Amino acid sequence: MKKYQISSEHLEIHTLKAILGSKCKVGLSGDAKKRIKTCRQYLDKKIKKSDTAYYGINTGFGDFCNVVIPPKQLEQLQANLLVSHAVGLGEEVPLDIVRLMLLLKVQSLSYGHSGVTLATVLRLLEFYNSDCLPVVFQQGSLGASGDLAPLSHLCLPLIGMGDVYFQGKKIKAATALKKMGLKPLKLQSKEALSLINGTQFMSAFGVGILFKAQHLLECAELIASISLEAFDARTEPFTDCIHQVRKQIGQITTAQRIRAYLKDSEIYTRSPKRQVQDPYSFRCIPQVHGASRDAIDFAHQIFTREINAVTDNPNIFPDEDLILSGGNFHGQPLALALDYLAMALAELGNISERRMYLLLSSPGGLPPFLTEHGGLNSGLMMPQYTAAALVSQNKQLCTPASVDSIPSSNGREDHVSMGANAATKCYKVVENLEKILGIELLAAAQAMHFRKEYQTGEKVAQCLKKYASFVSFIEEDRFLQKDMLAAIGFVKEEIGAFLVDN
Numbered sequence: 001m002k003k004y005q006i007s008s009e010h011l012e013i014h015t016l017k018a019i020l021g022s023k024c025k026v027g028l029s030g031d032a033k034k035r036i037k038t039c040r041q042y043l044d045k046k047i048k049k050s051d052t053a054y055y056g057i058n059t060g061f062g063d064f065c066n067v068v069i070p071p072k073q074l075e076q077l078q079a080n081l082l083v084s085h086a087v088g089l090g091e092e093v094p095l096d097i098v099r100l101m102l103l104l105k106v107q108s109l110s111y112g113h114s115g116v117t118l119a120t121v122l123r124l125l126e127f128y129n130s131d132c133l134p135v136v137f138q139q140g141s142l143g144a145s146g147d148l149a150p151l152s153h154l155c156l157p158l159i160g161m162g163d164v165y166f167q168g169k170k171i172k173a174a175t176a177l178k179k180m181g182l183k184p185l186k187l188q189s190k191e192a193l194s195l196i197n198g199t200q201f202m203s204a205f206g207v208g209i210l211f212k213a214q215h216l217l218e219c220a221e222l223i224a225s226i227s228l229e230a231f232d233a234r235t236e237p238f239t240d241c242i243h244q245v246r247k248q249i250g251q252i253t254t255a256q257r258i259r260a261y262l263k264d265s266e267i268y269t270r271s272p273k274r275q276v277q278d279p280y281s282f283r284c285i286p287q288v289h290g291a292s293r294d295a296i297d298f299a300h301q302i303f304t305r306e307i308n309a310v311t312d313n314p315n316i317f318p319d320e321d322l323i324l325s326g327g328n329f330h331g332q333p334l335a336l337a338l339d340y341l342a343m344a345l346a347e348l349g350n351i352s353e354r355r356m357y358l359l360l361s362s363p364g365g366l367p368p369f370l371t372e373h374g375g376l377n378s379g380l381m382m383p384q385y386t387a388a389a390l391v392s393q394n395k396q397l398c399t400p401a402s403v404d405s406i407p408s409s410n411g412r413e414d415h416v417s418m419g420a421n422a423a424t425k426c427y428k429v430v431e432n433l434e435k436i437l438g439i440e441l442l443a444a445a446q447a448m449h450f451r452k453e454y455q456t457g458e459k460v461a462q463c464l465k466k467y468a469s470f471v472s473f474i475e476e477d478r479f480l481q482k483d484m485l486a487a488i489g490f491v492k493e494e495i496g497a498f499l500v501d502n
Contacts, residue, residue, distance in 0.1 A: 002024055002025075003024055003025045003026070003027060004019050004024055004025075004026050004027070005026075005027050005028065005029040005032075006026060006027070006028050006029060006032055006103075006106055006107055006110050006125075007028075007029035007031055007032050007110070008029075008031060008032065008035070008110070008111065010308055011107060011304075011307055011308050012304065013207055013210055013211075013300060013303065013304055013307070016100065016103065016207060016307070017211050019103070020096065020099060020100070025129045026103065026106075026125055026128055026129060027125065028106075028110060028121065028122065028125065032110040032111075032112075033118055034112075035110065035111060035112025036109065036110065036112050036116065036117075036118045036121055037118055038112060038318055039112040039113060039114065039115055039116075039316050039318055040115055040116065040117050040118070040188075042316065042318035043057070043115040043189070043190065043316055043323075046323065047071070047189060053066075053068050054314065054323050054325075055313075055314055055325045056190060056193040056197075056313070056314060056325075057115070057189050057190045057193075057314070057323070058071070058074065058189065060077075061081060061193065062145070062408075062409035062410070062412055062413065063409045063410040063411075063412045065412070074188070074189040075186055075187065075188065075189075077189075077192070078159075078187035078188070078189070078191055078192035079159055079187070079192070081152075081192040081193060081196065082152050082155060082156050082158075082159060082161070082187075082192050082195075082196070083152075083156070083161065085148045085149060085152040085196055086149065086152035086153050086156055086161075086162065087140050087149050087152075088136065088137030088138070088139060088140040088141075088149040088150055088152075088153050089137055089139045089140060090137050090138045090139035090140075091137070091138050091139075092135055092136065092137060092138070093136040093137065093138055093150065093201075094208075095133050095165060096208060097204045097205055097208050098133045098134060098136055098154070098204075099128065099133060100200075100203075100204035100207055100208055101136065101150075101151075101154055101200045101201060101204040102124055102125075102127060102128045102133075102154070103128060104200040104203050104204055104207070104307055105124060105151070105154070105195070105198065105200045106121055106124050106125055106128075107307060107308070108198055108200065108309065108310055108311055108312065109121050109124075109194065109312075111310050112318070113310045113315045113316050113317065114190075114194040114310065114312050114315070114316065115189075115190045115191070115194055115316045116190070116191050116194045116195070117188055117191065119185065120158065120185060120187065120191055120195075123158055123182075123185055124155075124158070126180070126182070127157065127164075130166075130167075130180055131165075131166070131167050131168070132157070132164050132165075132166050132167075132176050132180065133164060133165045133166075134153055134154045134155070134156065134157050134162060134163070134164050134173070135153065135162065135163040135164060135165065135170065136150045136153045136154050136201075137149070137150065137153060138150075138424050139424075140420075141201055141202075141419075141420035142406070142408060142413070142416035142417070142418060142420065143199070143201075143202055143330075143331035143334070143335055143416060143417040143418055143419030143420040143421070143422070143423075144329070144330055144331060144408075144413055144415070144416030144417050144419075145197065145313075145329055145330075145408075145409070145413050145416075146196055146197035146198045146199065146311070146312065146313070146329035147196075147198065147199060147200060147201030147202060147331075147420055148196050148197070150201040150420070151195060151196040151197075151198060151200060151201060152196045154195075154200075155192070155195040155196060156173065157173035157176065157177070158184070158185045158187070158195075159184045159185060159186075159187065160173055160174040160177055160183075160184030161173055161174070161184075164176045166179065193312065193313075194312045195312075197311070197312035197313050197329045198311040198312045198329055199306060199311045199329060199331050199334060199419070200311075201420055201423065202331050202334045202335070202338070202419045202420055202422075202423045203303060203306050203307055203334065205338075205423035205424065205426070205427055206299065206302075206303045206306075206334060206337065206338060206341075206423060206426075207303055207307065208427070209338075209341065209345075209423075209426050209427055209430050210296070210299060210300055210303060210341075212430050212434070213296050213299075213341065213345060213430060214296060214300075215496065216345070216348065216430065216433050216434060216437060216491075217289070217292060217293055217296060217348065218257075218496075218499045219437055219491050219495050219496075219499070220289060220348045220352060220437055221254060221257050221258060221261070221285075221289060221499075222261055222459065222460070222463060222495065222498060222499060222500075223352070223437055223440050223441045223444060223491075223495075224258065224285050224289070224352070224355065224440075225258055225261035225262055225457065225459075225460055226441070226444040226445065226448060226460055226463070226464070227282070227355045227356070227359060227440060227443075227444040227447075228258070228262065228268065228282060228285075229262065229265055229267045229268055229448065229451065229456055229457070229460060230359055230366070230444050230447035230448050230450075230451060231278070231282055231355070231358060231359060231363055231364070231447075232267060232270075232273065232274060232363070232364045232365075232451075233268070233273075233278045233282045233283075234273050234275070234277070234278055234283070235262075235268060235269060237278070237282075237283045237284070237285075237286070238255045238258050238259050238262075238285075238286065239255075240252075240255065240256070240259075242255075243255045243286055243290075248287075248290055248291070248294065249290075249293075249294060250289070250290035250291060250292070250293030250294035250297070251286045251287050251290030251291070251293075252286075252290070253290065253293060254285065254286045254289040254290040254293060255285075255286035255290070257500055258285060258286065260459070260500040261457050261459050261460055261500060262457045262460070263457055263458070264455070264457060264458060265454075265455065265456050265457040265460070266454040266455040266456075267451050267454040267455075267456060268457070270454070274363075274364045275364075279354075279358060281351050281354035281355045281358060282355065282358070284351075285351070288347060288348075288351050289348065289351075291344070291347070292344040292345065292347055292348050295340050295341060295343070295344030296341065296344060296345075298337065298340065299337045299338070299340065299341040299344075302333055302334065302337040303334070303337065305333075306333070306334060309328070310328060311328045311329050312328070312329060313325060313326055313327065313328060313329050314326070315328065330417060331417035331418075331419030331420070332402065332417040332419070334417070334419045334422070334423070335401060335402035335417040335418055335419030335422045336402045338401075338402075338419060338422035338423050338425075338426045339398075339400040339401060339402045339422050339426075341426055342394075342397060342398050342422070342425055342426040342429045343398045345394075345426070345429050345430055345433050346391075346394040346395060346397070346398050346429050346433070348433055348437075349390065349391050349394055349429075349432060349433045349436040349437070350391050350394070350395075352387075352436050352437055352440045353384070353387040353388060353390075353391045353436055353439075353440070355440060355444075356383075356384055356387055356439060356440045356443045356444075357384055357388075359443045359444065359447045360379075360380055360381070360384055360443065365450065366447055366450050367379075367450070369381045370443060370446045370447055370450075370474075371474070371476075371477075372475070373476065376476075376477075377476050377477045378477055379474070379477075380442065380443050380446060380474070380480075382480065383439050383442060383443065383480060383484055384439075384443075386435075386439060386484070387435075387436050387439040387440070390432045390435055390436050391432075391436060393428075393432060394429050394432050394433070397425045397426075397428055397429050397432075398425075398429070400422070401418040401419070401421040401422035401425060402417060402418060402419065402422055404418045404421075405417075405418065434488055434491055434492060435484075435488050437488075437491050438484060438487040438488030438489075438490065438491045439484060439487065439488075441467070441487050441490065441491060441495075442471065442483060442484060442487040445464055445467050445468075445471065445487075446473065446474055448464060449473050459498050459499075459500060462498050463495060463498040466490075466494060466497070466498070467487075467490055467494075470486045470487070470489070470490050470494070471483045471486045471487055471490070
């Protein structure tokens, strides 16, 4: 992908992933430029010809919506809005999420219902293409009247204020503009409001989480398959007819993929088995993983709609001669989806830790804590503690944000989504899940050493062979954090080569 043109064509999440992964330049299609110009021309004419007060265009904001601003002060109004709303605190937003915020903001503005100038949209793209990424903070948005605080920080550099990471170094935005040979923009009526109204903070986090969620779901299936072999689990729970009669799509898919991993496995198919039934963390993998698969699919639908949407306010419709104030900036659809997604991802980690715990409990010939010289050596006793701590933290993070609301702006914004909090919580959950799965892999691979007289499934064998070049068999106690980090890195970067095709 050499260059991507933002247009009115339907944007898919996998396309966004490809754009970011290829580091290609991004431009605007001719059609998008035309829509932006047409909308701006319409707005300029409307303001000149009419004495009507239009919210945020020639009025104040929030509870100041009834204060009409004189035409000569509209430019100052834009600068005032950006600086007064840039009140973010906390940790900085990861730069890959900031890149998504820039792209998604441009996508939303490109539909021609926001009233911004073409120069403003092109400047946002110039930031993206020049690796000039604004410093944005994670705290401050209520996820209701748009992601006001984080989007203000995202757009402050347009007027030469705030900080940016320019080609990897954190500097003042004004300095970065000079290096790029650019002057600060003078924003026109409504532009600042169009820039900071919108759901691009929540959307960018949601899309970034979905990038990881699908990968980790598929990693969890492969790692669970290794654990199944190591545990000497029974085959019956994965038989297709069991899942067909329940008709849950995610469950059917997960069972099918587990069977693919375990095809031709001597361990998995050998008989007799040592137990009549396995614990739920093994027997119910299709039901639990499948439910998370369905939840991820649901979130994918919600965020796909959102990244193809106009989410600022008011909305301008030149063809209909309408300027309408509504509530497309409200983040409730995203807040609910993010809370649901967080729970679904936490459950993948929850059941993963249980499988690891059982592998350490000396089932079917495996030594306690997977060490041959227990007592002198603790084996993998302590990594399970770490996994348990991460699982517990994820449970705490799954307290829903979307059921909370605190009125703001003197009660005018009386119901807020808290979707931004849902987004940052969910992002932490997915980071924890990466670590939990890495720890399960550490235990499962260690356990498989004690089953080495049997042939494993082909994908499992390939995965374990590659993994062994990252983490060797643990014969005696050593600095396990290094092994844990290597296993987590393997999950992030290497294991994808061994996943079965969808």
